[in-house]
Amino acid sequence: MPEGALEIDRVSKRYGDVVALDEMSLTVHGGEMLGFVGSNGAGKTTTMRIALGVLAADSGEVRYDGAPVDRTTRSRIGYMPEERGLYPKMKVSEQLQYLGELHGLPRADAVRSANRWTERLGLAERREDQLQKLSLGNQQRVQLAAALVHDPSVLILDEPFSGLDPVAVEVMSTVLREMRDQGVPVVFSSHQLELVQRLCDRVGIVRRGSMVADGTVEELRSSGPTRLTVHAPEAPADWAEGLPGVTVESRENGRTALRLDDTADDQRVLRAALATGPVHEFSRERPSLTELFRDVVTEETDE
Template sequence: MPESVLEIDRISKRYGNVVALEDMAFTVRAGEMFGFVGSNGAGKTTTMRIALGVLAADSGEVRWNGAPLDLHTRRRIGYMPEERGLYPKMKVAGQLAYFGRLHGMAPREARRSAESWTERLGLAERRNDEVQKLSLGNQQRVQLAAALIHEPEILVLDEPFSGLDPVAVDVMSQVLRERCEAGVPVVFSSHQLELVQRLCDRIGIVRSGRMVACGTVDELRDSGAATLVVDAPQAPAGWAEGLPGVRTVGTDSGRTTLELERGADDQAVLAAALATGPVHEFSRRRPELTELFRNVVTEESAA
């Protein structure tokens, strides 16, 4: 088993007749950013809570470097919950130092780390403010600092970008990249799919407690249906009907948008278009993560 790998190995969880997770499995390597996406209730938070030891799995196992996670290992995880786990009446610096000490840091070390992270996250001027007096975005920054205060070996973040303005998103993105470059595996869930696509090395799409797609952005985009835009002004209506693996999505003034199943021959489409007359445009586009995710949700609704 290679070192520095977080493994979620076929974990399952039920609440009575409700299946929260079923054979959930994926790995996150050192220095890798893994995006975890799915609809509300798909099982993302349950998976994270099992990894943290907050919930117990009915079956399966969570391992770090080949060994099951225990209390000592879990103290080395930086966790950012979706629901803020901060004390609203405590001051920012004191609260962060307190969290550092809970993770085993010496008092002076914890205070120094709190000072460093508040500076890094743009909170230096708010160190002596109560958390409840901060904006929601700044509270989110404090929550990230609480996850980072003890220099964790693993980062698990549940909706870390929720409620952040574009500047704060850039700051948090840079911090997560830096942690990855330092060899820390980062797992985060988000509904901001464009951000997930831009930041993550690999992505897992979850539906009804199961991992239904997992891979790099390019792998996922290549696995979905591609789109062709064909501008053939003399082509009659329905000119692409009957071509294997090709579906007409829409037409507008001679410009036809087609969806191609994986393996469909785009050259056959071009030949069919040329047979009708001149072709002014023939462009292929891979689906974005947002489209892939929407297709997964559609499949779930239709099932």
């Protein structure tokens, strides 16, 4: 498979007075998985639909492998919408074959691909069932098969893990890793941030239609606020109050959780703790992706 990059370059979209996207930019390279996260209404689905050509952008450009995305390029994109979009009364095998042919596969190739993906995703025994007779989790697997049946060069998935049990999550995670390892740019949105942190090479956090943070999980965690846990059992309750750049977040059983901004000196914090007596723990923690996301949402609410 090709290893071109999918680029969304300063894309904007308005609906009357409502700004859905404000110069949204992101790049997903071949062989890379990007997690696209943000609160509801932040612009994730709109971005994906513009990349697919379902919506037209007011300005900006979508490119694949350096060239503007056109109808031919879009036929090479595998897309999994958040809303199930398949035919409920159609048999699983028939609609996967049909979708493969719509993407340009010869019928025999579409049949082989449909059989391969139903086998791979644990649906072989349900091929002749109508979609509506499957559980919601299995319907989600069929949606993934529909996105993969034409051997796509780009994979875009909107909340692919929604409603899946742990076994199905692991199956889907493995398939997405395999596609990435074959050189496919993979981008998916999700509210399951622990899963995003575990799977993705990079994460983009979107707020109010713009990308506000983009980088590897480690880069984003390193850029977030530093937290310290200090266990000083003999320290008074207010021992850390007034230290420059330090915010006391909680205190329980002699353990104090502190948040440090860029001006804080952790060695000064340590000296202040030692001045109260023995210090049994002094540990630095980096924020999780969930904490970073919460900070972004809080900032949005404050604004």
